Amino acid sequence: MKILISPAKKMRSDPDTLAPEALPALLSETERLLSALRAMTPGELQALWRCSDTIAAQNLERLRDMDLRRRLTPALLSYVGLQYQYMAPGVLEQRQYDYLQAHLRILSGFYGVLRPFDGVTPYRLEMGAKLETDGARDLYGFWGDKLARVLEPGDGPVVDLASREYSRAVVPHLPRGVPLVACIFGRLRPDGRVVEQGAPCKMARGQMVRWMAEQAVTRVEELREFRDLGYRFSPERSDPGRYVFLKEDDT
Template sequence: MRIIISPAKKMQVDTDSLPIQALPDFLPETERLLTALRAMSPKELQTLWKCNDAIAALNVERLADMDLRSGLTPAILSYEGIQYQYMAPGVFEAGQYDFIQERLRIVSGFYGLLRPFDGVTPYRLEMQAKLAVDGCKDLYAFWGGKLARRLAEETDFVLDLASREYSRAVEPYLPKTVRLARCTFGERQGSKIVEKGTMCKMARGQMVRWLAENNVTKAVDIREFHDLGYHYDPAESGENHCVFIKGA
């Protein structure tokens, strides 16, 4: 089993808490993206990033000084979004770190596919960014089937806990020999099941923590997740779709 999750926009540097174990596998591709970004003007970058002046200025400065090979933070500690807050990897136990290093993969517009202890530096580049590189119109075309092929080399089952923006970089390219199961975390509103962005992020992070704490390696056991008030709904679920409903 491999679990895919999204990155977060907000990042930090932490070179002290835990050591990195390797450089990212797709670093040559990252270097090409860095070259393309550095060739853009600050105004073009801000348009690409869709951010305010302060965030743009911070990331223009990051680009100028970016070193992809030293002063790095383990990927799992570098992201600060809600999903990562609920995952709380900083207080994992040793066996849980081993679990996520083997099974968890972060899909990144800049780095491609990251193991938790790959060394990264803060960047800003969402997968849906319209960055044309190497004759490719955007990052989905740039990464193509590379990320799916790497996952297919490692497993025949992918648990998709990523947002659609990031799962789109993997799902269409997986061979038929690899099963992908998507999770929905929602609430009933009348006859509909509604997903709420913040609650989904919380649940995805909590599920990664639960999977690691319980050493879950079989698809069928994912249904036992019941944290944060969620429970598995077999009537709404399918073979490759696990639906968890919050509340009664």
């Protein structure tokens, strides 16, 4: 089983608390992206990042000083955001770390695919960014099928907890026949539609990852037992490739 999640925009550097276990698998591609970013003007970079002057200045400094091989932080501990807060990696037990290292994969516009304890440095580059590199018009073209190949899903299954921006960099390239289940966390509208909301969805994704690690989940059918944060599996709105979880007061 492989579990796909998105990164977070906010990152922190903490090379002293816990040492990384390895460098990212696609580091040579990351080095090419770094060269492309360093060749851009500050104005071009800010347009690419779509951010404020303050955030642009911070990331320009990061870009100038970036070292991809030293003073790194494990990816799982580097990202800061709602999803990662609800994962609460700082208080997991060793067996839960081992589970995540074996099953969890973090998708990244800059690094491609990360295992939880791959060493990273703070960066800003979303998968949807229009960065032309090596003849590709954007990062989807740049990465191609590399992310799916590095993922090595084997016979599967693959649990998709990533946003569409990130999952579309992997899912179309998975080998035919690999079981894929996308998890939806939402509320039921009066018209019968299930609607996901940004913040609650991120919380639920992080909580599910934590729950999977605590339960050592290895079969997709076990996901139906997830009931944290008031969510409950909705069998009548789900199918084999799409598990829908609704707030309990909506079921």
